[in-house]
Amino acid sequence: MSEVAVVEESAGVPGGPIQAFTVTLIIRRFDPEVDAEPHWQDFDVEMYPTDRVLDALHKIKWEQDGSLTFRRSCAHGICGSDAMRINGRNRLACKTLIKDLDISQPIYVEAIKGLPLEKDLIVDMEPFFESYRAIQPFLIASDKPDKERIQSVAQRAVFDDTTKCILCAACTSSCPVFWTDGQYFGPAAIVNAHRFIFDSRDEGSQVRLDILNDKEGVWRCRTTFNCSEACPRGIEVTKAISEVKAAILRGNPGLPSSDLVLTPVGA
Amino acid sequence: MTTIDAPRTPHTPVTKNRRVNWEKWGWLYMRASGILLVVLIFGHLFVNLFLGTGVKQVDFAFVAGKWASPFWQVWDVLMLWLALIHGGNGMRTIINDYAHGRPRQVMLGLVFAAVAILIVLGTLTLVAFDPCPTGADPSLLPSFCPASSK
Ligand code: HEM
Ligand code: SF4
Ligand code: FES
Numbered sequence: 064m065s066e067v068a069v070v071e072e073s074a075g076v077p078g079g080p081i082q083a084f085t086v087t088l089i090i091r092r093f094d095p096e097v098d099a100e101p102h103w104q105d106f107d108v109e110m111y112p113t114d115r116v117l118d119a120l121h122k123i124k125w126e127q128d129g130s131l132t133f134r135r136s137c138a139h140g141i142c143g144s145d146a147m148r149i150n151g152r153n154r155l156a157c158k159t160l161i162k163d164l165d166i167s168q169p170i171y172v173e174a175i176k177g178l179p180l181e182k183d184l185i186v187d188m189e190p191f192f193e194s195y196r197a198i199q200p201f202l203i204a205s206d207k208p209d210k211e212r213i214q215s216v217a218q219r220a221v222f223d224d225t226t227k228c229i230l231c232a233a234c235t236s237s238c239p240v241f242w243t244d245g246q247y248f249g250p251a252a253i254v255n256a257h258r259f260i261f262d263s264r265d266e267g268s269q270v271r272l273d274i275l276n277d278k279e280g281v282w283r284c285r286t287t288f289n290c291s292e293a294c295p296r297g298i299e300v301t302k303a304i305s306e307v308k309a310a311i312l313r314g315n316p317g318l319p320s321s322d323l324v325l326t327p328v329g330a
Numbered sequence: 331m332t333t334i335d336a337p338r339t340p341h342t343p344v345t346k347n348r349r350v351n352w353e354k355w356g357w358l359y360m361r362a363s364g365i366l367l368v369v370l371i372f373g374h375l376f377v378n379l380f381l382g383t384g385v386k387q388v389d390f391a392f393v394a395g396k397w398a399s400p401f402w403q404v405w406d407v408l409m410l411w412l413a414l415i416h417g418g419n420g421m422r423t424i425i426n427d428y429a430h431g432r433p434r435q436v437m438l439g440l441v442f443a444a445v446a447i448l449i450v451l452g453t454l455t456l457v458a459f460d461p462c463p464t465g466a467d468p469s470l471l472p473s474f475c476p477a478s479s480k
Contacts, residue, residue: 283353
């Protein structure tokens, strides 16, 4: 799709159409029905500078080898399906432009680490979502208001960053503690706990702080910053984890008090 | 496969009825001891290797002279305990990362034994230290010893 758009745009541009170039992708393949061990396989594809790694994978799957297996849905960085390890770094294939990589070298693509490999670029996400469910990622409130639950700008700001998570698992699968200890909750679960712990409308903060104070909770974090570097949404993951640690030590989230002055309409 | 609990189901902790949260206190200890160790270790290095004539001054008399003062005894005992427990707890964390089952238990035991033996030995040395042992080479003794030739 994007290739068509590129060609049309470039037709009117001085200097002629954008040049395509050949890129080599080396993909870590694994078919559980045939292979005992994963192995690397080369593919050459014609690409435009505006193409993404996801487009390269599509070209391979559609034109060269239909058995290549990967997840993707939105193709625009919002569903979180296509986190993978590209040249040794966790990224979304749909947000990684080919021209931003060094194309004089082959591009290495493999599945994210630390989760059971199922096929090619697909891992079993169940342990990841199990940790996510464990931190109770939903609003816990005792009242049933007739109107919206009001929150000040300052109160909303403290957890704004962690609302942006798309659960792609790039952070959790970049964490060296998670690689060796699958029991660890992992950065993504802590990010999503943070989103509710620091929400002034929520009443379940204590429960979530207790859960993350457990043996495999926040104290396993060693502040390596891999997660912050991996997050395609630019969330400051390590900072969020530190804020949860501080809240556990303090015994409460320490939320800003409401500075709202409510003036009835027409008063 | 787990199913999601009904909302507001009370949380049951993974480690039930535990009295002390070792992970939390361990984490805090690493930071608290780290801050103290910066002062203790760099103070130690500065006094031993930089002040006076520098590294050339370090011999039995120099060490004995320092340990004759309660100030340096307390300094070194603190450094010994804080650093060994800090290092031991750090090793515990790393072992818990990489080893499982029986090897983990064995390695944790070894680290614990090493830390315990070194703390006991070091503390004994520091507390029961005699700067002027009888029959020692007089040229090695600190100047305040009656037998010293300095
Ligand atoms: C100069 C003063 C020191 C400071 C400020 C310091 C600070 C720290 C901190 C904050 C941690 C925890 C890291 C984390 O869990 O995220 C740590 C870990 C560690 N420290 Fe120290 N430390 C110091 C000296 C020492 C000494 C003298 C030893 C050896 C006896 C040592 C051995 C260790 C070990 C083995 C770890 C575990 C490393 C890991 O978890 O990967 N440290 N240190
Ligand atoms: S915090 Fe970032 S990297 Fe981690 S799951 Fe959410 S969006 Fe992905
Ligand atoms: S395909 Fe949806 S985030 Fe990349």
